[in-house]
Amino acid sequence: MLDVSWEPHASAVANAADADLAAALDAVADAVGVVSAGGGRVLVARDTRPHSERLSALALDGVSHLGGAGEDFGLLTTPQLHHIVRHANGGAAGGAHVGPAAWASEGGYAEMLCTAFAALLPPDLGGGGLRAPLTVDCACGVGGPQLAPIAQRLAPLLPLELINRPGEGELNAGCGAEFVQKGRLPPRGLDTPPPTTSADSGGGGGGGGSRLCSLDGDADRVVFHYWRLCAGAVPEWRLLDGDKIAALFAAFVCDELRALEIEPALSVACVQTAYANGASGAHLRSLGVPTPLARTGVKHVHHAALRYDVSVYFEANGHGTLLFSDSAVSAIAAARQRAEASGDAGKAASAARLLAAKQLVNQAIGDAISAILLVEAILLLRGWSIERWDAMYEDLPSRQAKLGVADRAALRVNEDETRTLEPAELQREIDDLAAAHSRGRAFVRPSGTEDVVRVYAEAATQQAADELARKVGQATWRLAGGVGEQP
Known part of the structure; x- marks a missing residue:
């Protein structure tokens, strides 16, 4: 992942006029001490949008013009390209346990995931034919063609049904993770309940396409x-967002590490942002998992997660991963060797599952395909249905809003964005408003790109969350220079 310090350089190049581009690139080279681009290698891939092929070709032309070596990987997901870059750079950049160089390819990515998924599952678990397929909404994007060969290879263990592939509609229109998570609506093709009334089972049985992503x-x-299908009741559509995925991953890691009894204990955390549902954080802490907060944005959360031996992070929108430090991998591998030498099959199996999970989950960036496979593996291992997973905790009702302000710089917040520093009287008012509601919590933060302030509120009921968001918005409008209509 690009270091945050490079953002100003990237912005300067992206915003430069054509006539000023060469000078902007020279300025970046001077700032970072690059004498020549000769010998540099740039890996390029593209998605399914109509303009992507031309844009990719232009990028490769630019690399060649500057004396670098460009390599076209064709159609890939964003995480696949990150994975290939990480493995192409090898141990110098990715760490001692980065994986073989042969994985630095589209085929190597599939090999890494498929072998890890199979290794996670005990041989006596049974075939996937008894398990209802997982239906995957591919957002009419690049995930469809990239998941298809993996689905074919894993079919005996995990049946996958892919819908909303490229050519079946407009990208992200009425489908995809953003539409589903932000709109709290099922995607097209899955917007009516299945015809059966049987619920999916983690260990087998069930049907009707009741497990969806x-x-x-x-x-x-x-x-x-x-x-959720109940006899005699109206079917209820239920969403399991990034917070629920993080809770599942954290519970899996903690259970396996507890069984291993590594001394000294590895540090484990689930890094969240202020937007994480309060019920999620409370549940994780009840498991003994610390929940440090980072600023909103994957670039902040990812770097905060690197401070721990084993860490989980997911934003509510479903972007996240499970990270293992090199020292954690070494400690787990050593624990496996000790367990095998002493004949402790249980500890050896726990270590093997953790090492397989490390291989399965993309260590470079959030990756939907690898996350799907780890979720399914954990549900199979535990014999859980999706309903059982959903029952880990119940989200607190929440409401988000935004309002215009004359100058977003007039509102300053603390490092994790949970408290307002200026104007100081605004935070006092937010505290009083939140305290008036059962399980009330609220915060405001300025947008990074426009003169608006974003409001988040949660409480024990939806009505209370809505009221809290409205009153916090009114206070912000009044005290932080609101413009336009008052909330």
């Missing part, structure tokens, strides 16, 4: 959902 257009985000 949605990728976003470039397949770095995923959310799960299902129709």
Whole structure:
């Protein structure tokens, strides 16, 4: 992932006029001490949008013009390209346990995922034919063609049904993770309850397409959902967002590490942002998992997660991953060797599952395909249905809003964006408003790109969350220079 310090350079190049581009590139080279681009290697891939092929060709032309070596990987998901770059750079950039150089390809990516998924499952678990297929909404994006060969290879273990593939509609229109998570609506093709009344089972049985998930257009985000079907009741559509995925991953890691009894214990955390549902954080802490907060944005959350031996992070939108440090991998591998030498099959199996999970989950960036496979593996291992997973905790009702302000710089917040520093009287008012509601919590933060302030509120009931968001919005409008109509 690009270091945050490079953002100003990238912005300067992206915003430069054509006539000023060469000078902008020279300025970046001077700033970072690059004498020549000769010898540099740039890997390029593209998605399914009509303009992507031309844009990719232009990027490769630019690399060649500057004396670098460009390599065209064709159609890939964003996480696949990150994976290939990480493995192409090898241990110098990716760490001692980065994986073999042969994985630095589209085929190597599939090999890494498929062998890891199979290794996670015990041989006596049974075939996938008894399990209802997982239906995957591909957002009419690149995730469809990239998941298809993996689905074919894993079919005996995990039947996957792919819908909303490229050519079946407009990218992200009425489908995909963003549409589902932000709109709290099922995607097209899955917007009616299945015809059966049987619920999916983690260990087998069930049907009717009741286990569903949605990728976003470039397949770095995923959310799960299902129709809750009860005899005599109206079917209820349920969403399991990034917070629920994080809770599942964290519970899996903690259970396996607890069984291993590594000394000294590895540090484990689930890094969240202020937008994480309060019920999610409370559940994780009840498991003994710390929940440090980072600023909104994957670039902040990812770097905060690197401070721990094993860390999970997911934003509510479904972007996240499970990270293992080199020292954690070494400690787990050593624990496996000790367990095998002493004949402790249980500890050896726990270590093997953790090492397989590390291989399965993209260590470079959030990856919807690898996240889908780890979710399914954990559900199979535990014999859980999607409803059982959903029952880990119940989300608190929440409401988000935004309002215009004359100058977003007039509102300053603390490092994790949970408290307003200026104007100081605004935070006092937010505290009083939140305290008036059962399980009330609220915060405001300025947009990074436009003169608006974003409001988040949650409470024990939806009515209370709506009221809290409205009153916090009114206070912000009044005290932070609101413009336009008052909320």
